Amino acid sequence: MAPELLSLYGPMLRSRLFEEAVAKLWNDGLISGEMHLGTGEEAIIAGVVAQLGESDAMALDHRGTAALLMRGVDPVSILRELLGYPDGLCGGMGGHMHLFSKEHLAASSGIVGAEGPAAAGFALSAQYLNSGAVAVAFFGEGAMNQGMLMESLNLASTWNLPALFVCKNDGWAITSRSEKMTGGDLNERARGLGVPAVEFDGWDVLEVWEAACAAIERARSGQGPTFLHARCVHLEGHFLGMQLLRIVREPLREMPEIAIPLARSFLRPGGAALRERMAGLKEVLAAVLSSLRDPRRDSAYDPVQRARKTLLADAARLQSLEDRIEQEISRVLKAALEEARP
Amino acid sequence: MRTMFFTQAVDDALAQAMADDPRFILFGEDVPLLRRNLLVRFGPGRVRGTPISESAFLGAGVAAAMTGLRPVVEIYMVDFLGVCMDALLNHAAKVEAFSGGKWTAPVVVRVPCGGGYGDGGQHEQSLWGWLAHIPGLTVLVPSTPADAGGLMLAALRHDGPVVFLEHKLLSEMWLEFMGSGARRTVQFDVPAEGRKGAVPRRWDPVPIGKAVLRRTGDDVTIVSVGVGVHRALEAAQVLDTEGISAGVLDLRTVSPLDIVAVREAVARSGRLLVVDEDYEGFGLSGELSAVVLEAGISCKYARVCTKTTIPYARDREDQVLPNCERICAGIRRLMQ
Ligand SMILES: Cc1ncc(C[n+]2csc(CCOP(=O)(O)OP(=O)(O)O)c2C)c(N)n1
Numbered sequence: 001m002a003p004e005l006l007s008l009y010g011p012m013l014r015s016r017l018f019e020e021a022v023a024k025l026w027n028d029g030l031i032s033g034e035m036h037l038g039t040g041e042e043a044i045i046a047g048v049v050a051q052l053g054e055s056d057a058m059a060l061d062h063r064g065t066a067a068l069l070m071r072g073v074d075p076v077s078i079l080r081e082l083l084g085y086p087d088g089l090c091g092g093m094g095g096h097m098h099l100f101s102k103e104h105l106a107a108s109s110g111i112v113g114a115e116g117p118a119a120a121g122f123a124l125s126a127q128y129l130n131s132g133a134v135a136v137a138f139f140g141e142g143a144m145n146q147g148m149l150m151e152s153l154n155l156a157s158t159w160n161l162p163a164l165f166v167c168k169n170d171g172w173a174i175t176s177r178s179e180k181m182t183g184g185d186l187n188e189r190a191r192g193l194g195v196p197a198v199e200f201d202g203w204d205v206l207e208v209w210e211a212a213c214a215a216i217e218r219a220r221s222g223q224g225p226t227f228l229h230a231r232c233v234h235l236e237g238h239f240l241g242m243q244l245l246r247i248v249r250e251p252l253r254e255m256p257e258i259a260i261p262l263a264r265s266f267l268r269p270g271g272a273a274l275r276e277r278m279a280g281l282k283e284v285l286a287a288v289l290s291s292l293r294d295p296r297r298d299s300a301y302d303p304v305q306r307a308r309k310t311l312l313a314d315a316a317r318l319q320s321l322e323d324r325i326e327q328e329i330s331r332v333l334k335a336a337l338e339e340a341r342p
Numbered sequence: 343m344r345t346m347f348f349t350q351a352v353d354d355a356l357a358q359a360m361a362d363d364p365r366f367i368l369f370g371e372d373v374p375l376l377r378r379n380l381l382v383r384f385g386p387g388r389v390r391g392t393p394i395s396e397s398a399f400l401g402a403g404v405a406a407a408m409t410g411l412r413p414v415v416e417i418y419m420v421d422f423l424g425v426c427m428d429a430l431l432n433h434a435a436k437v438e439a440f441s442g443g444k445w446t447a448p449v450v451v452r453v454p455c456g457g458g459y460g461d462g463g464q465h466e467q468s469l470w471g472w473l474a475h476i477p478g479l480t481v482l483v484p485s486t487p488a489d490a491g492g493l494m495l496a497a498l499r500h501d502g503p504v505v506f507l508e509h510k511l512l513s514e515m516w517l518e519f520m521g522s523g524a525r526r527t528v529q530f531d532v533p534a535e536g537r538k539g540a541v542p543r544r545w546d547p548v549p550i551g552k553a554v555l556r557r558t559g560d561d562v563t564i565v566s567v568g569v570g571v572h573r574a575l576e577a578a579q580v581l582d583t584e585g586i587s588a589g590v591l592d593l594r595t596v597s598p599l600d601i602v603a604v605r606e607a608v609a610r611s612g613r614l615l616v617v618d619e620d621y622e623g624f625g626l627s628g629e630l631s632a633v634v635l636e637a638g639i640s641c642k643y644a645r646v647c648t649k650t651t652i653p654y655a656r657d658r659e660d661q662v663l664p665n666c667e668r669i670c671a672g673i674r675r676l677m678q
Binding site for chain 2: 279
């Protein structure tokens with residue numbers, strides 16, 4: 001039976017506030033490199049991870065923070081890892097795309113599609129050792145075009161592995177619309193390899209929970225892998241500071257730097273005929289325009305806001321939960337920012 | 343005099359070649375947006391996006407090169423070549439040998455490499471030694487905008503597979519995309535001479551396999567590529583104040599290696615220090631020592647390379663990657 005919504009809202013909100021704190025630290029220059037947040041996919045992670053137990057394993061992508069938090073990894077140690085401290089989760093060696101927790105059987109990779117083989121291998125261990133455990137792979141829809149992920153679906157199917165392949169489909173792979181880069185239908189692709197596929201709204205945490213529950217039961221009872229296909233919206237685009245979103249959010253500041261060289265190149269002699277050039281220009285504009293019309297502006301696709309709306313019916317309970325989580329996150333932030341501990 | 347940023351120079355040379363010859367086409371993930379200036383000039387037929395399917399589109403680039411096209415295939419980072427290495431290792435590099443010299447695959451693989459901006463050990467590797475290990479591959483690592491454009495043009499004209507490595511720390515475009523992302527709160531140790539510099543009005547190819555002496559010096563020869571060249575120049579300046587005269591040889595091409603230039607310089611100075619951002623073991627630094635030894639040149643030798651997986655933490659990353667202090671320390675030891 002599905003749990004109470006409030007018990008799933010808590011981990012989602014916690015993850016959201018944590019990642020908002022991360023975004024601030026990144027903007028302040030305290031976190032280096034790229035930063036891919038999982039804001040917008042919290043319901044997918046919460047609906048699955050809430051049902052995992054001690055010996056279940058997770059193969060994570062470049063947005064692994066939410067899954068680690070919800071799986072019970074110490075938030076201070078994650079944050080200190082992102083800050084590059086020697087006592088961070090991975091001793092400051094991994095950083096946000098390479099987070100590992102052996103204790104929680106959670107391994108991340110920044111290599112798109114690598115979650116497939118990892119989950120297959122974790123599932124093989126579970127199957128062979130007869131532990132009753134399952135393995136979960138979290139990845140984006142763009143990763144579905146990576147050979148090793150497609151091969152892993154087939155491997156899991158032929159070996160009947162206890163695995164969940166969770167595709168978080170936000171429609172974008174960095175600046176590319178995934179539908180333009182993907183032949184056929186992803187559900188049919190999985191089914192064609194003998195893996196049952198279920199598609200659902202990833203912003204509705206109860207829907208995710210139901211789908212994951214059935215898939216986990218299937219896996220634990222030896223019936224093999226499932227492809228869980230969840231639609232979602234990444235509220236911060238591909239990563240923080242993403243140029244497409246900057247253009248949309250601050251057109252006056254961002255446009256000249258892009259538009260001037262673009263116009264110059266468009267007009268330069270030598271090259272294609274005008275019609276071809278126009279087609280090229282249209283492609284660039286289409287990318288900007290589709291960011292403009294992006295569903296991320298609509299709070300209906302925000303899993304945290306969405307659950308909250310329902311929970312407002314019992315405002316007092318909601319308030320006390322939110323207060324508690326807010327206090328926890330500010331404590332975490334404070335502890336994480338303390339000078340390097342021995 | 344024209345000046346350009348590093349990646350701007352590469353794109354400019356590419357545009358010149360594309361305007362001259364319709365066989366040049368460009369593809370890779372996000373290429374329509376990343377190379378939007380080329381897209382609006384040459385059209386979507388020649389500047390194409392791909393799915394995240396490197397083994398398919400790199401392999402296809404190799405085969406298209408065998409049948410009349412001159413593809414430039416972009417891979418997001420050299421680290422990700424891991425997923426599609428077969429296309430280079432077993433195909434692009436072998437066609438010429440297998441066909442008895444009758445068939446080649448003139449494909450250019452354009453790929454960012456290198457660290458110094460805190461992205462971690464799966465995203466900041468150099469790997470040119472790993473690539474140069476394979477007979478049949480040409481591996482280019484420019485260190486200035488002028489060389490970047492000129493070597494790109496040479497790569498495009500070369501009758502075989504070329505891996506063109508673009509160091510992210512020198513690339514205004516990649517550094518903004520991966521490193522800063524529009525925030526003004528982070529700083530990187532970017533070599534000014536590598537980031538922006540004078541370029542010719544019209545591009546001519548910079549010869550493949552020809553090193554260039556960036557600085558003359560009698561006591562020791564520093565040999566390097568990419569960002570390492572700039573770190574070496576910085577160190578040479580410091581050492582100058584201590585009365586040590588260090589020359590800096592920029593290989594520009596890792597494979598084929600300019601053996602003559604290396605031997606000449608080292609024979610004269612009697613000391614060789616290799617600065618290599620790539621891994622220390624089984625790579626360029628060892629190769630250079632072999633090249634010198636094989637010629638019977640006796641010299642003192644040391645190397646400053648990357649020995650371990652690159653740490654994510656910025657302070658430790660700066661220690662692991664070759665830096666000015668480590669180079670100076672290495673040379674002072676050689677001088678003892
Ligand atoms: C093998 C490989 N190729 C390319 C990349 C660069 N890259 C990082 S994330 C990404 C897009 C992934 O899209 P998707 O799988 O839909 O996940 P999302 O980022 O949208 O969550 C790409 C192309 C990579 N990290 N690894």
